[in-house]
Amino acid sequence: xxxSPNTLIEQQFLRANDDAVASANERSLxxxxxRHPGLSRSELTGLSDLTQQSVHRILDTLAERGIVLxxxxxxxxxxxxxxxxxxxxxxxxxxxxxxxxxxxIDICIVDLSGxxxxxxxxxxxxxxxxxxxxxxxxxxxxxxxxxxxxxxxFFGVGFGIAGFHLDGxxxxxxxxxxxxxxxxxxxxxxxxxxxxxxxMNGAKAGTIAEIMFGAGRHIKHLAxxxxxxxxxxxxxxxxxxxxxxxGNAGEFSQMYDHxxxxxxxxxxxxxxxxxxxxxxVPSISYMRKHFDRxxxxxxxxxxxxxxxxxxxxxxxxxVYDPQAIVFGGQMPPDLAQMLIDRTEFFGRPRxxxxxxxPKLIISELGSDAAAMGAAVRPFQACFY
Amino acid sequence: xxxSPNTLIEQQFLRANDDAVASANERSLxxxxxRHPGLSRSELTGLSDLTQQSVHRILDTLAERGIVLxxxxxxxxxxxxxxxxxxxxxxxxxxxxxxxxxxxIDICIVDLSGxxxxxxxxxxxxxxxxxxxxxxxxxxxxxxxxxxxxxxxFFGVGFGIAGFHLDGxxxxxxxxxxxxxxxxxxxxxxxxxxxxxxxMNGAKAGTIAEIMFGAGRHIKHLAxxxxxxxxxxxxxxxxxxxxxxxGNAGEFSQMYDHxxxxxxxxxxxxxxxxxxxxxxVPSISYMRKHFDRxxxxxxxxxxxxxxxxxxxxxxxxxVYDPQAIVFGGQMPPDLAQMLIDRTEFFGRPRxxxxxxxPKLIISELGSDAAAMGAAVRPFQACFY
DNA sequence: GCATTTGTTACACTTAGTGTGTGACAGTTA
DNA sequence: TAACTGTCACACACTAAGTGTAACAAATGC
Numbered sequence: 132x133x134x135s136p137n138t139l140i141e142q143q144f145l146r147a148n149d150d151a152v153a154s155a156n157e158r159s160l161x162x163x164x165x166r167h168p169g170l171s172r173s174e175l176t177g178l179s180d181l182t183q184q185s186v187h188r189i190l191d192t193l194a195e196r197g198i199v200l201x202x203x204x205x206x207x208x209x210x211x212x213x214x215x216x217x218x219x220x221x222x223x224x225x226x227x228x229x230x231x232x233x234x235x236i237d238i239c240i241v242d243l244s245g246x247x248x249x250x251x252x253x254x255x256x257x258x259x260x261x262x263x264x265x266x267x268x269x270x271x272x273x274x275x276x277x278x279x280x281x282x283x284x285f286f287g288v289g290f291g292i293a294g295f296h297l298d299g300x301x302x303x304x305x306x307x308x309x310x311x312x313x314x315x316x317x318x319x320x321x322x323x324x325x326x327x328x329x330x331m332n333g334a335k336a337g338t339i340a341e342i343m344f345g346a347g348r349h350i351k352h353l354a355x356x357x358x359x360x361x362x363x364x365x366x367x368x369x370x371x372x373x374x375x376x377x378g379n380a381g382e383f384s385q386m387y388d389h390x391x392x393x394x395x396x397x398x399x400x401x402x403x404x405x406x407x408x409x410x411x412v413p414s415i416s417y418m419r420k421h422f423d424r425x426x427x428x429x430x431x432x433x434x435x436x437x438x439x440x441x442x443x444x445x446x447x448x449x450v451y452d453p454q455a456i457v458f459g460g461q462m463p464p465d466l467a468q469m470l471i472d473r474t475e476f477f478g479r480p481r482x483x484x485x486x487x488x489p490k491l492i493i494s495e496l497g498s499d500a501a502a503m504g505a506a507v508r509p510f511q512a513c514f515y
Numbered sequence: 516x517x518x519s520p521n522t523l524i525e526q527q528f529l530r531a532n533d534d535a536v537a538s539a540n541e542r543s544l545x546x547x548x549x550r551h552p553g554l555s556r557s558e559l560t561g562l563s564d565l566t567q568q569s570v571h572r573i574l575d576t577l578a579e580r581g582i583v584l585x586x587x588x589x590x591x592x593x594x595x596x597x598x599x600x601x602x603x604x605x606x607x608x609x610x611x612x613x614x615x616x617x618x619x620i621d622i623c624i625v626d627l628s629g630x631x632x633x634x635x636x637x638x639x640x641x642x643x644x645x646x647x648x649x650x651x652x653x654x655x656x657x658x659x660x661x662x663x664x665x666x667x668x669f670f671g672v673g674f675g676i677a678g679f680h681l682d683g684x685x686x687x688x689x690x691x692x693x694x695x696x697x698x699x700x701x702x703x704x705x706x707x708x709x710x711x712x713x714x715m716n717g718a719k720a721g722t723i724a725e726i727m728f729g730a731g732r733h734i735k736h737l738a739x740x741x742x743x744x745x746x747x748x749x750x751x752x753x754x755x756x757x758x759x760x761x762g763n764a765g766e767f768s769q770m771y772d773h774x775x776x777x778x779x780x781x782x783x784x785x786x787x788x789x790x791x792x793x794x795x796v797p798s799i800s801y802m803r804k805h806f807d808r809x810x811x812x813x814x815x816x817x818x819x820x821x822x823x824x825x826x827x828x829x830x831x832x833x834v835y836d837p838q839a840i841v842f843g844g845q846m847p848p849d850l851a852q853m854l855i856d857r858t859e860f861f862g863r864p865r866x867x868x869x870x871x872x873p874k875l876i877i878s879e880l881g882s883d884a885a886a887m888g889a890a891v892r893p894f895q896a897c898f899y
Numbered sequence: 900g901c902a903t904t905t906g907t908t909a910c911a912c913t914t915a916g917t918g919t920g921t922g923a924c925a926g927t928t929a
Numbered sequence: 930t931a932a933c934t935g936t937c938a939c940a941c942a943c944t945a946a947g948t949g950t951a952a953c954a955a956a957t958g959c
Contacts, residue, residue: 148945156946173906185947187907204956212906212955295870303868312866352760354834366835368757375752375836376736377871385870386826386833388861442770449770450738450834451750452759477772482696484687486679486769487761532913540915557937569916571938596924596937 133299134317136287136327140513144224144286146196152513153198156181157189162515164199164217165245166348172201173214190217197223198243198514219244224286227271227324228506230333231292233307233360236263238270239502240278243286243510245343249274250499260310264323271324287327289508290320291336291501293359296378300330305361329508333357333501334381337459338365338372339511340504345496346457354381354453354489356443357460357501358467360399360415366451386446387439396436396443396470398461404428415461419498422463429466437473445477448488459494460501467493517683518701520671520711524897528608528670530580536897537582540565541573546899548583548601549629550732556585557598574601581607582627582898603628608670611655611708612890614717615676617691617744620647622654623886624662627670627894629727633658634883644694648707655708671711673892674704675720675885677743680762684714689745713892717741717885718765721843722749722756723895724888729880730841738765738837738873740827741844741885742851744783744799750835770830771823780820780827780854782845788812799845803882806847813850821857829861832872843878844885851877 144152153161163178164170172190176183193199200220204213221244228239233255240249251274253266275282292311294304300317320328331339334357341347341355347367356364365381366373373380387395394400398415405412408427412418424430447456458467471491478486494500528536537545547562548554556574560567577583584604588597605628612623617639624633635658637650659666676695678688684701704712715723718741725731725739731751740748749765750757757764771779778784782799789796792811796802808814831840842851855875862870878884 154946176906182948183906184908184949188947212904214906297868297871303865303870305865309866313868368752368759373752373757373835376838376873377836379836379870381834382836382870383833385862386830388825388829388859392861441772445772446770446830447834449767450764450831451757452761452763452766454760475772477776478769481687481689482693484681484697486687486763486766487681489760538915560937566917567937568918568939572916575939596922598937 134315134321136317136321136329136509137512139321139327140287141283141326143283144513153193156185157193158515160186160189160193161198161219164219165343165515168218170217171204171214172217175217221246222284224284224510225280226286226289226506226509228289228336228502228504228508229267229291230336230501230505231290231304231308231311232333232501233293233305236267237499237502238267238274239499239506240271240274240280241503241506241510243514245507247503247506248278248280250502255307264320268323285326286513287329287509288320288324289336289505290316290328290330291333291505291508292316292330293333293361293363295382296332298377300328302330302332327509329505329512331505331508332363332365332379332382333359334363334460335365335372336501336504336508337496338367338381338504339508340496340500341457341459341494342367342370342372343507343511343515344503345459345494345500346455346492350455352453353455353457354447354451355457355459355494356383356462358396358398358458358462359460360397362395362397362460366453383443383447386443391439391442394436395439400436401429401432401466404432416498419461419463422465424465424469429469433466433469433473437470440470440473441475441477444474444489444491448476448478453489455490455492457492457494459496461498464493518699518705520701520705520713520893521896523705523711524671525667525710527667528897537577540569541577542899544570544573544577545582545603548603549727549899552602554601555588555598556601559601605630606668608668608894609664610670610673610890610893612673612720612886612888612892613651613675614720614885614889615674615688615692615695616717616885617677617689620651621883621886622651622658623883623890624655624658624664625887625890625894627898629891631887631890632662632664634886639691648704652707669710670897671713671893672704672708673720673889674700674712674714675717675889675892676700676714677717677745677747679766680716682761684712686714686716711893713896715889715892716747716749716763716766717743718747718844719749719756720885720888720892721880722751722765722888723892724880724884725841725843725878726751726754726756727891727895727899728887729843729878729884730839730876734839736837737839737841738831738835739841739843739878740767740846742780742782742842742846743844744781746779746781746844750837767827767831770827775823775826778820779823784820785813785816785850788816800882803845803847806849808849808853813853817850817853817857821854824854824857825859825861828858828873828875832860832862837873839874839876841876841878843880845882848877 176186200218202216221242224243230237236253238251294302300315304312337357338355351370353367363382410426476488560570584602586600605626608627614621620637622635678686684699688696700714721741722739735754737751747766794810860872
């Protein structure tokens with residue numbers, strides 16, 4: 132039987148007489164509370180399709196289980212009996228997110244309300260996978276002790292890795308991660324953490340962060356570009372991550388042939404160029420933090436990748452037609468703007484009406500998006 | 516309030532005390548019967564997630580409403596009380612599909628079981644839209660009388676038009692169809708036919724045919740290429756048509772820049788070339804019927820479009836990653852094979868494991884796929 | 900202070916699926 | 930040919946979950 136995290140969820144998080152964490156209607160209400168912080172019970176009734184009585188009862192059981200907090204009456208709603216404010220109870224559960232890239236594992240602990248409780252990272256150096264995971268586990272234990280988090284409230288682990296999906300929980304990552312490739316990561320990590328583990332491609336983790344914390348909260352169909360050492364991304368359809376036939380929808384790099392591949396907008400090439408030009412930029416995260424568009428070589432690189440970039444944007448438009456394309460990953464916002472300024476949509480207007488093209492948006496999430504996305508993935512899978 | 520066909524469905528097709536045609540569970544059973552012709556009631560229980568009792572009761576109500584026929588006991592199932600064979604009752608409802616292209620409107624009448632009852636077409640010439648629709652309506656009336664179809668069993672109309680979606684039921688079609696562009700087609704057609712009308716892009720109609728009658732019956736994630744005068748297509752995710760942000764997912768032509776656009780694999784260019792070479796090929800449908808790969812100019816054209824074709828296939832792979840890409844529309848099967856033989860996937864293997872790429876499949880549906888797809892669209896929207 | 904408005908809560912009702920048990924039937928065995 | 934066995938049909942009581950009606954509670958505003 133294939134590994135599935137859903138069957139491994141602990142009893143204390145499940146509904147009575149049921150092996151799910153929340154029913155479809157419960158999830159729809161939880162989603163609304165997530166998206167509208169400070170909502171009152173009566174306002175929620177208006178947003179939901181359910182009747183007032185059903186909303187009331189469902190919230191009652193959610194509050195009894197400690198998932199939702201019924202707060203102070205909300206003021207300023209006009210006449211009538213005041214309605215309590217609703218809040219997701221962060222204390223009900225927390226999850227750990229891991230993002231494995233070629234040189235570092237980012238760790239992030241997030242509670243059910245979406246609050247980041249801790250962040251840290253472990254450098255890979257030349258340590259083997261087992262050793263690295265052992266260090267990650269120690270980090271986690273440290274965070275738990277420092278924050279006074281009980282093991283019982285630990286819901287699960289989200290695990291993102293830079294590499295494409297093969298099948299089950301197997302991935303194919305780039306060379307430095309050869310040890311992590313081609314093996315079933317799900318059972319391995321479950322054994323280490325003793326909690327259910329949701330695995331995903333790293334760019335998909337960023338996409339989930341964008342769904343839960345970013346532009347995806349208001350835009351239902353979008354494409355997320357994750358610019359990193361290489362680059363990938365993800366598609367969101369109707370607020371849900373789209374997987375495609377093999378789980379690799381949004382692995383945009385694949386569209387280039389050998390030659391064009393060298394002029395694709397992957398940050399490794401910009402980094403190399405800057406270093407060749409003597410600009411002191413040791414890493415991609417440094418580049419993101421201190422980016423200056425006047426650095427020697429930036430303009431040149433942008434001009435060089437513009438054709439491949441425009442091909443990318445138009446291919447996404449043609450194939451998937453999202454409402455928006457979000458620039459994320461480690462891309463410096465100002466660099467993203469330079470690309471956006473050079474965008475050329477190929478479609479020509481007909482009768483004055485052009486085919487509506489996607490908006491181009493710079494992600495407002497930090498560069499830790501992947502680890503954050505990995506961390507909320509368990510909650511997104513079960514609560515929202 | 517925007518036009519919606521679902522609210523216009525006539526009483527005789529709706530459930531008691533409900534304004535839907537079939538509940539989620541009813542639809543899941545109907546889908547299974549559709550996909551497994553000759554299924555017995557007991558076999559259906561095994562395929563469905565529901566219990567035997569629930570299946571029994573749901574089938575009972577569906578049989579009472581005349582949607583399903585309980586037939587003869589199925590022989591050869593071993594011991595036990597014999598179980599009746601199940602059949603969708605074609606007589607319960609029929610629908611009319613229209614496919615509007617630049618020179619012709621194809622008409623197709625399909626019953627609920629998927630059987631084609633009639634096919635015909637109306638040439639557009641220089642007739643205006645109103646006049647053409649009037650002729651289509653006369654054709655429909657003729658078919659109804661000849662086949663003895665009662666108006667009461669007429670469920671609705673599926674309408675496909677070659678042009679991209681704008682919003683609501685407005686489309687932007689190529690020049691010969693300027694009269695059909697930029698207007699709300701839904702209310703207009705509802706007024707003419709007096710039945711709910713589901714509108715869609717023409718290539719999406721072909722995609723729906725592929726879902727219901729073709730490769731989509733067994734493959735859940737695929738991309739459909741509709742080669743016609745121009746070319747478009749559609750995406751299927753988990754057996755459902757994917758719309759994207761503006762309803763234009765799968766409008767693949769959009770990915771080419773001005774220059775490459777002239778070397779894209781649209782059949783208009785092949786037709787022109789053949790005619791220039793003195794090959795007697797008056798139309799695309801003639802070309803499909805009598806295609807010969809030795810015609811003067813075929814090989815040359817295929818070589819010329821191969822780069823753009825490979826870009827297309829790789830872009831679909833990169834962006835959406837389907838399990839299969841289906842070659843459909845008016846493309847002659849042998850011509851499709853010539854392209855497939857020239858396919859080059861750009862991905863390189865890593866650790867000997869390549870990223871799994873989509874299978875390339877030639878559609879087995881006839882060239883009337885668009886009208887057929889348009890015709891089943893109302894059933895697909897409400898029953899399956 | 901009272902009417903108005905709106906949220907809370909109780910209770911009967913509806914819908915839809917489940918669990919149990921009995922009888923029907925075909926094929927096998929004695 | 931009668932008994933046995935496994936599978937299916939079907940009836941009935943039960944459960945889960947949402948709806949509709951109505952009484953009651955708590956604020957606002959005149």
